[in-house]
Amino acid sequence: MPRQIIIIGGGVGGTITANMLARQLRPHEAEITLIDSTGRHVYMPFWLYMPFNDSDPQSQLLVRDERTLLHQRVHLLIGQVQQIDVANHQVHVSQSNALEPAGGKRESVLVYDDLVLATGARLAFADLPGLEEGPGVWHHFYDTEGALRLRQALSTFPGGRIVIAVAGIPYRCPPAPLEFTFLLDDWLRQHYLREHTVIEYLYPLPRVFTIERVAEMVAPWLEEREIATRVFFTPEAVDQQRRVIRSLEGEEVPFDLLILVPPHRGAQVIEASGLGDSQGWIPTDRYTLQVKGQEHLYALGDATDLPVPKSGSAAHFEARVLARRLAAAIRGETLEGDEALYDGEVMCFLETGNRRATQLVFNYEHPPEPPRPSLFYHLEKQLLNHAYWHLIPQGLI
């Protein structure tokens, strides 16, 4: 009997894991099922640029059918996992059924031998008071709808006070708010609005970025561009009527346009199944990617509580380790050497504006030593935005 491997989540982490397992294990060794709630694969880095260009929300660079990215031996089940029953090795899935009367749902129970959780993060607007009362004066670029609304708001922006803030840590892609700030500065200059605009960047930490070395490097660049910064600013509430954002530290900052990285949490099903910490992140062994205290249960990517950035890059490197470990375990082999453990490897770009970027490469042991921003890294990131679709989900690199 082939082992039943179930992967929940068709983002970058789950997709690479599924494809690598399908290549490494033979049909008699394992049957691989990936469950995803939408069946659509989204390349989130695209959102960063959307407010500033006129790209189509249906663009092939943003979203594709998950099926087209999967190895033919991976079964794709489109449905929402409602409950994970670890004690009985079961997952409960509900699927919309087009054949049934409107709103028809089919519930099914799948049994697994090994389960991989790649459920990512979700935006939890309710965690910050003032966000839920409709998107009037506050904006974000953390989903397609938000990025398009922000594009619209910028297109009619007459100048004024723009405040950029981060609701809480952790959030997806730590450099994104900084990158956005630099791109915004460029855009305002190109549209002759910069002179009429004050930009203020607020951050919860005592510095402008999570990693100290990078923060020290970036701070003068913000200053050069006359972007005001305010650190130790943990948002407590947004008052849309008065157009102010308040912090837990007791400050209040006024804005005309607020661009906020929304609060993040782990997936609902993780919380519902009692598998997460107080924010829904899955306690995960930082080297083996096994869910702490559980057998045959693994986690990767944004879903975990690992002390690495919530990034596609971390999910990518984790997936490679996880697939190798799982394949070896199923074959009864032992893995040795560096390949067997995740060392915290992450590689990401940081756009610094003016068609320049730098690159952050680091792991658990070594902090990044970013090179001077250059056109080269900017072009490399643009190249990745295209090459992604042909190389990364497939697990080819």
Added chain:
Amino acid sequence: MPEKPGEIQIDKEIDARGSFCPGPLMELIRGIRAIPVGGTLALLSSDPGSARDVPAWVQKAGHELLGTFPEQGYTRFVVRRKR
């Protein structure tokens, strides 16, 4: 400042050992909301960055650092919520 951690009554303890910057600081920022004004919180951190970040945040946010106690491989910060 008390000599020993045992001399302060703790309302809530957060064990953030093994989590790295900015983990422990974020746990503190979140955790302080879970205790009443006047209550005390102990934060255990093994991240060297906490020695600087925790006192700085406590001061900025208007709370009180009751003590910093080095233990075997980690530090225990005791904070009183003031507002």
